[in-house]
Amino acid sequence: MAESPQQQTVFRLADLNDREGRTFDLRPEDLAGLIARLELLDLRKVRLDGALKPEGRRGWRLEARLGATVVQPCVVTLAPVTTRVEEDVVRRYTPDYDKISATDAEKDGEGVPMPEDDTLEPLPAAVDLMEVLEEALALSLPMYPRADGADLGEAQFTEKGVAPLKDEDLKPFAGLAALRDKMGAKDGEEE
Numbered sequence: 001m002a003e004s005p006q007q008q009t010v011f012r013l014a015d016l017n018d019r020e021g022r023t024f025d026l027r028p029e030d031l032a033g034l035i036a037r038l039e040l041l042d043l044r045k046v047r048l049d050g051a052l053k054p055e056g057r058r059g060w061r062l063e064a065r066l067g068a069t070v071v072q073p074c075v076v077t078l079a080p081v082t083t084r085v086e087e088d089v090v091r092r093y094t095p096d097y098d099k100i101s102a103t104d105a106e107k108d109g110e111g112v113p114m115p116e117d118d119t120l121e122p123l124p125a126a127v128d129l130m131e132v133l134e135e136a137l138a139l140s141l142p143m144y145p146r147a148d149g150a151d152l153g154e155a156q157f158t159e160k161g162v163a164p165l166k167d168e169d170l171k172p173f174a175g176l177a178a179l180r181d182k183m184g185a186k187d188g189e190e191e
Helices: 032-037 097-108 129-140 172-190
Strands: 010-012 022-026 042-055 059-073 080-094 120-122 126-128
Touching: 022 129, 032 042, 032 129, 042 080, 042 129, 059 129, 080 129, 097 120, 126 129
Parallel strands: 080 120
Antiparallel strands: 010 126, 022 042, 042 059, 059 080
């Protein structure tokens, strides 16, 4: 059985045609490291499909579609929770990143340079598609996956002999309604 040729995952921008760019269809097979780093139970059908295109005089734009089926532990029961992830991925690599982020920091009056456009990144010598895939997948994972029917329930912590505080007791207007009813009863007695 012939082995499939290894997919190219790193593109040196200086080697790309700055008029046409480069398309890619990344479907990694060895996912063990990615599964471990993202603390997943399983990962299937992973695909990053898109293109690197020139943008402006010296910048590059990566536009892709990320697809993956992830299995994470439920935050309540630890049961496996399967989620299909479908995300658009955009990265704009610019040689003017420092100028843009410094200008945005001056507008905000903050000392930390952070561009308003979160797709902007400094122009690298090379773009590693596996790094882009991992970052995009990590950002799109459900933060608190829950299995169907998983519920935290209600925890009650009190000293012996003391009535536990319930969620209803914390609602500020619930006490006002009881006070109004009590006041209404007193007004009715005076007449």
